[in-house]
Amino acid sequence: MKMSLRTAVLGAAAAALMASSAFAGSDAKLSGDLKIFLDTSNPAPRATMEAMIGRFQEKHPDLNIETTVIDREEYKTQIRNFLTANPPDVATWYAANRMRPYVDAGLFEDVSDLWQDAEIAENLASTKGAMTIDGKQWGVPYTYYQWGVYYRKDIYEELGLEEPENWEEFKANCQAILDSGRKCFTIGTKFLWTAGGWFDYLNMRTNGFDFHMDLAAGEVSWEDERVRKTFENWKELIDMGAYIDNHQTYSWQEALPFMVNGDAAAYLMGNFAVAPLRDAGLTDDQLDFYQFPEINPDVEMAEDAPTDTFHIPANAANKDAARAFLKFVVSADEQTEINNGKNLGQLPVNAKSSVDDDKFLNEGFEMLSSNSPGGVAQFWDRDASAEMAKVSMEGFQEFMVKPDNLDRILAKLERARQRIYK
Amino acid sequence: MTDVSPAVPHYPAGAAPRGWFHRNQQSLAPWLFLAPGALFFLFYVIFPIFQSFNISLYEWDGLSPAEYVGLSNYRDLYWEFVDRDAFYVSLKNNIIWLVLYLLAIPAGLFIALFLNQTVTGIRIYKSLFFFPFVISQVVVGLVFTWFYDPTFGILNTILDWFGLGPINVLGNERYVTYGIIAAGLWPQTAYCMILYLTGLNAVDPEQIEAGRLDGAKGLRMLWFIIIPQLKPATFIAFVVTIIGALRSFDLISIMTQGGPFGSSRVLAFYMFEVALSEYGFRMGYGAAIAVVLFLIMLCFIAYFLWSMYRDEKRA
Numbered sequence: 243m244k245m246s247l248r249t250a251v252l253g254a255a256a257a258a259l260m261a262s263s264a265f266a267g268s269d270a271k272l273s274g275d276l277k278i279f280l281d282t283s284n285p286a287p288r289a290t291m292e293a294m295i296g297r298f299q300e301k302h303p304d305l306n307i308e309t310t311v312i313d314r315e316e317y318k319t320q321i322r323n324f325l326t327a328n329p330p331d332v333a334t335w336y337a338a339n340r341m342r343p344y345v346d347a348g349l350f351e352d353v354s355d356l357w358q359d360a361e362i363a364e365n366l367a368s369t370k371g372a373m374t375i376d377g378k379q380w381g382v383p384y385t386y387y388q389w390g391v392y393y394r395k396d397i398y399e400e401l402g403l404e405e406p407e408n409w410e411e412f413k414a415n416c417q418a419i420l421d422s423g424r425k426c427f428t429i430g431t432k433f434l435w436t437a438g439g440w441f442d443y444l445n446m447r448t449n450g451f452d453f454h455m456d457l458a459a460g461e462v463s464w465e466d467e468r469v470r471k472t473f474e475n476w477k478e479l480i481d482m483g484a485y486i487d488n489h490q491t492y493s494w495q496e497a498l499p500f501m502v503n504g505d506a507a508a509y510l511m512g513n514f515a516v517a518p519l520r521d522a523g524l525t526d527d528q529l530d531f532y533q534f535p536e537i538n539p540d541v542e543m544a545e546d547a548p549t550d551t552f553h554i555p556a557n558a559a560n561k562d563a564a565r566a567f568l569k570f571v572v573s574a575d576e577q578t579e580i581n582n583g584k585n586l587g588q589l590p591v592n593a594k595s596s597v598d599d600d601k602f603l604n605e606g607f608e609m610l611s612s613n614s615p616g617g618v619a620q621f622w623d624r625d626a627s628a629e630m631a632k633v634s635m636e637g638f639q640e641f642m643v644k645p646d647n648l649d650r651i652l653a654k655l656e657r658a659r660q661r662i663y664k
Numbered sequence: 665m666t667d668v669s670p671a672v673p674h675y676p677a678g679a680a681p682r683g684w685f686h687r688n689q690q691s692l693a694p695w696l697f698l699a700p701g702a703l704f705f706l707f708y709v710i711f712p713i714f715q716s717f718n719i720s721l722y723e724w725d726g727l728s729p730a731e732y733v734g735l736s737n738y739r740d741l742y743w744e745f746v747d748r749d750a751f752y753v754s755l756k757n758n759i760i761w762l763v764l765y766l767l768a769i770p771a772g773l774f775i776a777l778f779l780n781q782t783v784t785g786i787r788i789y790k791s792l793f794f795f796p797f798v799i800s801q802v803v804v805g806l807v808f809t810w811f812y813d814p815t816f817g818i819l820n821t822i823l824d825w826f827g828l829g830p831i832n833v834l835g836n837e838r839y840v841t842y843g844i845i846a847a848g849l850w851p852q853t854a855y856c857m858i859l860y861l862t863g864l865n866a867v868d869p870e871q872i873e874a875g876r877l878d879g880a881k882g883l884r885m886l887w888f889i890i891i892p893q894l895k896p897a898t899f900i901a902f903v904v905t906i907i908g909a910l911r912s913f914d915l916i917s918i919m920t921q922g923g924p925f926g927s928s929r930v931l932a933f934y935m936f937e938v939a940l941s942e943y944g945f946r947m948g949y950g951a952a953i954a955v956v957l958f959l960i961m962l963c964f965i966a967y968f969l970w971s972m973y974r975d976e977k978r979a
Contacts, residue, residue: 318942322726343945347727432923488814490924491835623943632943640925643835654749661740 273304276563277330280309281317290585298570305563325349329555331564334384337372337549338620339458339627341380344553350380351554351561356568365592366572368611372549372620381553382568385581387588388606389439389546389621392515393508394501395530397424405532409447409475412535416484419507426484428506429642430492437638438622438631439510442546443534445472450541451616458625460663464634464655473652475537477645490643498522510534512548513588516602531605533613544616545609548624549591633658713958720951730948737952750926751953754934757841758910758960761930764845765852765909769901772856773894777886779857780864790861797854805918808847809834834920837927844915844928852908856901863897864890899971906964910957931957 282291288311299307310330312320321335325344335341344350356362357370357379369383398404398415401422406412416426431437446454449468456462457469479485486500495518500506502522509515519529536543552571554564570576577590582598589597589607597607610618623631637651685692720737724730744751779790796804811817814832823830833843867890875889891898913932916922922929922937929937931953937943939950 315942319940322945326727343725343727347725349727432921434921434923488832488835491814491832628943629946632937636923636925639923643924654747657747 271304272302272563272566274306274560274563276305276307276332276560276567277558278307278309278567279317279324279330279333280311281314281334283311283313283317287586290580293585294571294576294580297576298567301570302563302566325555325557329557329559331554331558331560332567333553333555335381335551335553336620336624337369337381337383337551338624340620340624341551341553342375342627345375345380349556351556351558351564352378353381353554353565353568354378356382356565359569362569362572365574365594368593368618369549369591372618373551381551382572383549383551383591384571384577385586385588386547386549386591387513388610389443389510389512389534389548390606390609391508391510391532391534392501392519392602393530393532394504394524394528396528397422397504397507398530405530406535408535408539409537413478413482416479416482420483424504425486425500425506426479426482426508428486428497428500428509429489430494430497431489431639431642432491432493432496434632434635434639435621435623436494436497436511437642438635439512439546440476440642441472441634441638442619442622443510444476444537445469446544446616446619447534447537447541448472448475449538451544451619454544454619455617455625458622458630460627460630460659464652464659469652470648473641473648476641477648480642480645485642490639512546513602513606517587526601531602533609542616543614545614545618546621547589547610547618548621627662629662630658633662716951716954716958718951719948720955722948724947725945726947727945733948737949740949741952741956750929750934753927754929754931754953755956757928757930758957760841761845761848761909761912762906764842765848765905765912766902768849768852768856768905769898771849771853772858772901773860773891775853775857776860776864780861794854794858796851797858799851801851801914802918804847804851805915808843808850808915809919812843834928835924837924840920840924840928844912844919847919848908848912848915852905855904859897859901859904860894863894867893903968907961910961910964931960 278295280288280291282288291311292309295307295309299305317334321333321344324330325333326349329349335344341350357366357373362382363370366383369386370379373379373381373383393405397419401418403415403418404411406415419426429436429440442454445457448471453462453468457464462469486497486506489497494511494515497509498515498518499522501509502519502524516529520526533543533545552568554561554568558564571580572592574590574592574594577592577595578598580586581588581590581595583600583603587598587600587603589603589610597603619625623635626634634655637655640647641651719730721732721734722730723733723737741751743749745755746752775793779786779793811819812833814820814830814835819833820830831839833839871889871893872885875885880889911932912930913936916928916930916933917936920928922933935950935953935957938946938953944950
């Protein structure tokens with residue numbers, strides 16, 4: 243019966259369809275248990291994942307799939323326990339340095355063999371770097387999203403402003419907005435990471451992607467002149483009063499109303515901010531997106547695009563089924579489906595997938611595929627080691643409130659770097 | 665006792681001497697009854713203390729094998745102290761907490777004296793005053809966060825009436841700790857109040873009568889007659905307040921996450937951050953902080969035990 247299904251599917255034409263179901267066909271003999279742990283605990287992503295697992299189950303009726311959804315924040319601490327004690331066969335996590343502790347501890351399975359596969363090697367090339375540690379790949383991505391400046395188009399139009407192309411225009415726009423009695427940017431730094439986004443962009447635009455990555459890897463001193471230059475650029479904005487007051491008391495969600503009410507004109511954020519902004523009543527005529535402009539013309543543009551991933555724990559019981567599942571997740575059709583506007587509303591990782599017809603997703607996809615030659619970063623707290631990320635983001639927050647403390651902050655970060663990356 | 669009981673012998677006369685257990689039953693029984701509790705205490709309290717001491721000598725991320733580093737975690741703490749870094753800030757805040765949190769005791773006493781009267785509906789007032797202790801610390805934290813909110817909070821609205829500038833209590837590194845302590849004092853005062861209310865019930869009316877005959881009134885009556893009789897309540901209030909101050913964790917976690925830029929951390933929160941939070945997992949370092957916190961607590965524990973021992977002896 244399985245054979246007949248396979249032949250039937252292979253018989254059916256559609257080239258794209260063939261590519262993805264050919265995987266399913268070749269692994270059709272899967273059986274046993276498949277335990278999947280997910281951190282997609284919010285209602286929409288959860289439904290998306292469950293539907294996707296349902297489709298995988300249909301292809302492999304003999305497989306007994308057991309899905310556990312864990313709260314996204316809880317998951318970050320629980321993963322340490324379940325990877326060692328009671329590992330599932332598949333688990334979600336994050337790319338880049340965030341997976342390093344588990345790779346180093348030998349808790350993630352090396353899945354380089356999957357990446358040898360032409361289907362994956364060609365279509366997922368853009369995220370390969372983020373999945374690679376020590377020359378091997380340790381999982382597959384399933385979604386990612388762009389970062390950039392989301393702004394109130396109506397305010398820009400009212401003031402006769404254009405999307406800025408460079409740093410001078412960026413600051414001139416900001417001055418015009420300030421003169422109109424508004425703030426340029428809303429931000430909530432209570433949970434620190436939002437300040438990391440600003441640092442990512444300012445540093446990548448000032449010193450380039452490679453320098454940024456070296457800094458994240460602890461190879462450059464924080465008291466280096468180039469780092470100082472980044473902070474000088476940042477200070478220009480802070481001294482202008484570009485950011486909303488008291489941002490250190492707000493979470494990123496609590497900072498949204500400033501933009502919705504028109505007290506602030508823009509927000510440097512990930513694409514996930516679009517949904518709450520739309521829910522709060524902003525229409526697509528009022529809301530638009532631009533890429534963070536160039537600061538230093540000598541460095542190539544690089545972007546933040548955090549990637550969420552699937553991994554196979556090293557101690558998993560059913561690795562064959564787990565590998566088949568990973569292949570299934572990254573297949574072009576599944577990628578198109580789970581990342582569309584009704585589901586995750588993010589960008590598919592497979593180059594053969596189509597991006598949903600949403601202006602922000604299209605702009606983001608365009609930006610990441612053609613206008614980010616420098617490279618794609620994951621985000622400060624995923625690229626730097628966890629400890630360094632924590633200490634430095636605290637420093638960024640302090641700098642945003644008290645820019646005059648810069649020397650003290652950099653000295654503190656440098657001491658932390660020497661301790662953490664010894 | 666054993667001399668009395670042979671009236672009803674368990675064994676026929678001339679049988680072998682009674683078993684060891686039977687001979688020592690009297691002295692064994694209390695230990696047997698204590699055993700379950702003592703075992704749990706040993707396993708869940710005493711043993712982890714020593715385990716913490718041990719872990720604090722290692723560098724361990726909870727995943728890879730632990731590496732013995734001697735006292736280097738303590739050396740790092742020392743340098744953090746010298747550099748006025750996170751550890752220094754936490755320690756300083758802990759001391760501020762310890763001192764200011766004790767305000768809950770006089771405040772609780774004052775409210776208890778105020779409520780210790782018979783008027784219609786006093787029960788309702790008493791329960792209203794006790795209310796903050798019943799609600800969760802998380803709720804207290806949230807309520808005060810909104811209260812302090814720099815743009816919409818009622819505190820700044822009120823200050824505005826008097827033409828005073830807005831202050832961002834939780835966003836200012838100088839005020840933040842005091843702001844959180846004020847939030848913590850609200851339920852803690854209620855707790856002390858309850859302790860004193862029960863204490864006041866036990867105050868001997870004859871002594872008050874006698875004091876009155878001798879011409880004691882007002883503050884003198886309070887200081888020389890009432891407060892000495894409230895000593896047991898004061899002792900318990902002191903103990904719970906000190907413990908509450910040292911483990912002030914939930915309010916900080918809810919209200920500021922230790923921020924802005926780490927200026928409202930206390931040792932308990934710093935320990936959590938270093939060892940267990942999203943960016944943490946320096947188990948050894950966390951354990952070293954735990955040891956420091958334990959040593960601070962030990963001073964108080966020693967004092968508590970000593971004063972209890974002294975009271976027992978006197979009684």
